[in-house]
Structures are given as structure tokens and as C-alpha cells.
Amino acid sequence: MLDNDTQSRLLQQYPMLRELPAAERESLHASASTMHVPAGTVVFDENQPCQGFPLLLSGSIRVIKAAPNGRELQLYRVLPGESCILTSSCLLGHTRYQARGVSEEALEMVLLPATSFHTLFGKHEAFRNYVFLLFSDRLTDLMQLVSAVAFQKLDQRLARLIVSKSNPLHTTHQALADELGSAREIVSRLLKGFAEQGWVKLGREQIEVTDTASLRKFAEL
């Protein structure tokens, strides 16, 4: 059961829920539950069956593939207002998770039981369309990712990653490496190169982009 505050925040993050008839929304509120998860928690993991459909209110989830040797690669990131498409895939395809989800910051989310998800999905076009749009976006992302990993050099991928974030960037080289599926040293060296070009200024846990134009050009964006 969701309290009033949560209900209104849910509607704010997921406007498509407004299109549901009031009765349906009521029963959604009744069957759902809220969850709080600290940062760095494994929310779901490879080969796990899927519990329910999460609606993120705050925080973010990194969806990653982990390699046996400890390296990892980020597939995509789930933000509030989105939902984990992997979960939809599990629920609809009756399969198991094929990747790992880790909370990046503390999460606040509403968990919709599988049955409610199926009901909503079967009955309401708005909900279906929402899920489908997410699906289709993720598919696009993944195809981009595949071709980036297969054909692009790491320096370009790194440049792209950096310009895609908000400017003074607070993160570690290791985190960037994990996002790219590479090793920390490589990222350090490449960043040094960028700095020598005058494109960025480096500091501890900080990267400041000083020449966005050149960096974008290099990233072929």
C-alpha cells in the first residue's frame, strides 16, 4: 500500500499512469509496495528469476555484464521515470535476468507485483505503449553499444562518455573503466592524453571539460 505522498510522486515520475482509470490506479496503489535500497547493492543478478516490476522514484541502477575476471561493462542505466526493461523482458518472456543491476545511489522505488504488471499490461494501452517505448529505446542503445564495443577505439568511446555527462565530472577512473568495459590504467592514460590536448583538466575524482567542441569532434558526435 502506498501512502499519499508516494502516490503523487509516482504520478509525477510516471505521467502515463494518469491515463489509467481511477479504479485501476487505486488497485495499483493497493498492491504495490515501496522499497528503499542503499547505494552499491545488487538489486538483481544474472540468472535470477524476476520478482516484480520496479518503478524508480529516485536514485539510479547500473545494468551491467560482469566478466569472469572481474571486469565489467555497463549495458545501460535506469533512471527515475524509466523502468528496468530487463524486468519487463523477464516478466513477459518468463525468462531470467541476463545481467546484473547495481544501485548507484540509494534507491527509492515502488515495486509492482508480477500479477499487477500482467493485468496492467493486458488491459491498458497507455501502459503497454510505455513499456514498448522503453523496450525499443533499449534495443537501440544496445545495438549502438554492440557496434561501439566491436568497432570503436577506446579513446573515442571514452571521449563520448565524458561529453555525455554533466560538466565538472565527479567520478573515478575505475568507474569510467567499468562503464566502458576496460581497465583503469588505460582510462588514466587516455585521460592524460586528453589533458595534454588541452581538452580536459584532471583532478582527484574530478574531470573538467575545458574544450567541449574538440572533444565532441574527436568523439565524432
Added chain:
Amino acid sequence: MLDNDTQSRLLQQYPMLRELPAAERESLHASASTMHVPAGTVVFDENQPCQGFPLLLSGSIRVIKAAPNGRELQLYRVLPGESCILTSSCLLGHTRYQARGVSEEALEMVLLPATSFHTLFGKHEAFRNYVFLLFSDRLTDLMQLVSAVAFQKLDQRLARLIVSKSNPLHTTHQALADELGSAREIVSRLLKGFAEQGWVKLGREQIEVTDTASLRKFAEL
């Protein structure tokens, strides 16, 4: 308008169409058209808008990402009974193709106009579920592919590819390289290695697996 023979073959390949009410099936048959495409044709290409929803009766389509330098990587293959999920994604997300589709053998297919697709999708659960299952399967495939490309060595990927095909394998090294997103020479050398292990026998446009067990084991299957 589809003729009777085509209609029955369509139902054979796409059993879920049987679950549609007869009237709906009629109008589908009326609005759809058949298409024949020779082998090696680009059926759709990156950044193209999407025309309609193809239902494959025979032949197969390779869906690939092409790199600027001429190399390519196969994302997946569309077989009769399946449908191109990229197309669904385009139609539902109102985006453009993010990859290229090339007919492998001559294609025979039924093309459903976009409007019919949307009608079917909106009205009929059987059709929706079908599309969704495909979506979910592709997503799984793509995630596997990403992690293979990012973390696996080429020899393992090649081994896996070979054991996944029917045994005496008629294909060129170049074709295998294209499927893996690599270069022909590398594939040749790796195959030579497999042959030296006694796992395969090589001939012109032919690879015969002589020790499936070892090859599978090597591929970690």
C-alpha cells in the same frame, strides 16, 4: 491481397495468427502483399524509415552493423516464423532502423502495412504477445552478444559459432569473419589451429567438425 496458398503457408509459419478472429484475418489477408527478394539484397538500411511489418515465409535475413572501414558484425538472423524485431521497434517507437538487413537466401515474405500492424497490435493479445516474445528474445541475444564481443576471445567465439551450425558447414572464412565482426585472415588462422587440434577438417568452402565434444568444451558450451 494474398492468394490461398500464401494464406495457408502464412498460418503454418505463424501459428499465432490462428488465434485472430476470422474477420481480422480476412482484412489482414486483404491489406498484405507478398514480396520476393533475391539473395544478397539490402532489405533495409541504417537510418531508413520503416515501411511495414515483414512476415518471413522462406529465406533468412542477416541483421548487421557495418563499420566505416568495411568490416561488419552480425547482430542476429531472422528466420521464417520470426519477424524482424527492429521493424517492430521502428513501428512502435516511431524511430528509424539502426542496422542493416541483408537477405541471405532469396526471400519470400508477406508485408503488412504499418497501419495493419498497429491495428493488430492494439487489438489482439495473441499478436502482442508474439511481438513481445520476439522482443524479449532479441534483447537476450543482444546482451549475450555484447558480453561476447567485450570479453570473449575470438577463438572461443568462432568455436561457438561453428558448433552452432549444422555439421558439414558450407561457408567461406570471410562469411564467418563477417558474422563475428573480425577479419578473414584471423578466422583462417584460428581454423588452422582447430584443424591441428584435430577438431575440424578444412576444405574449400567447407568445414567438417570431427570432434564436436572438444570443440564444445573449448567454446565453454
Added chain:
DNA sequence: CGGTGTCTGTGATGAAGATCACAGAGAGTA
């Protein structure tokens, strides 16, 4: 202040694959 842990810089070394450049082998065709 010193101690501890995390983050970063950097050299050395190695492995996997890409690229280039041909040579030779099969197979089809005039």
C-alpha cells in the same frame, strides 16, 4: 601529526588482433 586507504601516474612487458602483401589452390569457363 602520522597512519591508512583510496586514487592516480607510469614504465615494462605481453597477447590478441588488424593490416598489408602475396602466393598458391580449386573451380568454372572460354
Added chain:
DNA sequence: TACTCTCTGTGATCTTCATCACAGACACCG
């Protein structure tokens, strides 16, 4: 048979990236 294609084998070389091994830098905390 000779000619021509395509397919395959193979060496040499180069780039990129991974890995290992530390050292220094910074930040926090007792």
C-alpha cells in the same frame, strides 16, 4: 588447356589494450 575468379594460407609488422608492479598523491581520521 589456358585464363580468370574466388578462396585460402602465411609471413611480417603494427596498434591497441591488458596486465603487472610500484610509487607518489591526496584525503580523511584517530
